[in-house]
Amino acid sequence: MRGRLAGKVALITGASRGLGALEAVMFAKEGAQAVIVSDVSQSALQETVKAVEELGGATTVIPLELNVTLEEDWTQAAISIEKRFGKLDILVNNAGITKRERFVDCSLADWNRVIAVNQTGVFLGMKYSAPLLRKSGRGSIINMSSIAGVTGYFAAPYTASKWAVRGMTKAAAQEFGGWGIRVNSVNPGFIWTPLTLPAKQMVEAFTLERAGEPEEVAQAVIFLASDESSYMTGGEITLDGGMTAGGEIRLIAKELGIYRDE
Numbered sequence: 001m002r003g004r005l006a007g008k009v010a011l012i013t014g015a016s017r018g019l020g021a022l023e024a025v026m027f028a029k030e031g032a033q034a035v036i037v038s039d040v041s042q043s044a045l046q047e048t049v050k051a052v053e054e055l056g057g058a059t060t061v062i063p064l065e066l067n068v069t070l071e072e073d074w075t076q077a078a079i080s081i082e083k084r085f086g087k088l089d090i091l092v093n094n095a096g097i098t099k100r101e102r103f104v105d106c107s108l109a110d111w112n113r114v115i116a117v118n119q120t121g122v123f124l125g126m127k128y129s130a131p132l133l134r135k136s137g138r139g140s141i142i143n144m145s146s147i148a149g150v151t152g153y154f155a156a157p158y159t160a161s162k163w164a165v166r167g168m169t170k171a172a173a174q175e176f177g178g179w180g181i182r183v184n185s186v187n188p189g190f191i192w193t194p195l196t197l198p199a200k201q202m203v204e205a206f207t208l209e210r211a212g213e214p215e216e217v218a219q220a221v222i223f224l225a226s227d228e229s230s231y232m233t234g235g236e237i238t239l240d241g242g243m244t245a246g247g248e249i250r251l252i253a254k255e256l257g258i259y260r261d262e
């Protein structure tokens with residue numbers, strides 16, 4: 001059976017753990033020709049490489065040291081992908097960090113660090129990958145935003161960066177449409193990964209009253225990466241168990257006794 005990503009070459013940033021690592025494995029299960037897994041250190045990628053290789057499929061997995069904040073890393077990545085594959089079909093701008101700091105407490109250094117990874121990293125990724133994605137003829141960029149990019153959130157630099165990701169996604173969709181490149185964002189809510197706050201009580205604000213599983217995010221990323229989403233660009237998929245659809249209001253109404261779950 002041909003997978004949904006058969007014949008495609010994908011680059012995933014921040015793929016040594018969490019959502020990026022799982023996406024690499026699930027891309028391989030969907031028959032991707034090659035998955036280039038990247039992160040700040042190549043040694044940290046060994047687990048991801050092993051997990052893909054253990055599937056025993058035909059996907060080539062390539063570990064790549066790529067700090068998304070460094071322009072020279074992106075230029076080198078583009079050169080090596082061009083040399084080996086002559087094109088790129090999928091870019092997942094997944095790498096991200098968080099600083100749960102308020103505006104008044106956040107140092108300029110912390111602000112700049114979060115913006116550098118989450119926002120500038122996505123800019124550089126799109127800038128340097130676009131010429132390779134153009135060669136695909138049906139390229140797809142998936143940018144990881146968050147519900148912190150949909151609502152106000154308690155982490156100032158993280159919120160700023162994730163709203164920027166959604167905005168850049170829509171701007172890039174305009175710019176790259178003529179090159180056959182689609183650009184969409186994914187806005188996860190609260191998914192259990194090493195990044196996530198150990199705050200189970202927050203989960204009650206989600207209409208579905210549970211956190212999301214990494215597989216549920218990866219499925220959305222696969223849809224956007226595949227040709228199944230061929231008419232979708234500048235769009236977004238929000239996976240938050242209904243939180244931004246009014247989950248918090250429902251929770252307050254429940255506490256006040258004016259709404260009952262029957």
Ligand SMILES: NC(=O)c1ccc[n+]([C@@H]2O[C@H](COP(=O)([O-])OP(=O)(O)OC[C@H]3O[C@@H](n4cnc5c(N)ncnc54)[C@H](O)[C@@H]3O)[C@@H](O)[C@H]2O)c1
Pocket residue numbers: 013014015016017018019020038039040066067068069093094095096097117144145146147187188189190191192193194195196
């Ligand atoms: N887990 C969630 O609940 C959740 C919710 C909303 C959005 N997201 C977003 O999804 C993405 C993945 O999140 P996760 O939960 O898997 O996080 P994670 O912390 O488990 O993984 C993030 C990865 O990014 C890498 N990284 C950090 N700085 C980097 C840099 N400068 N260059 C390259 N790689 C770098 C880390 O090494 C790590 O492997 C992030 O963009 C995050 O903001 C996650």
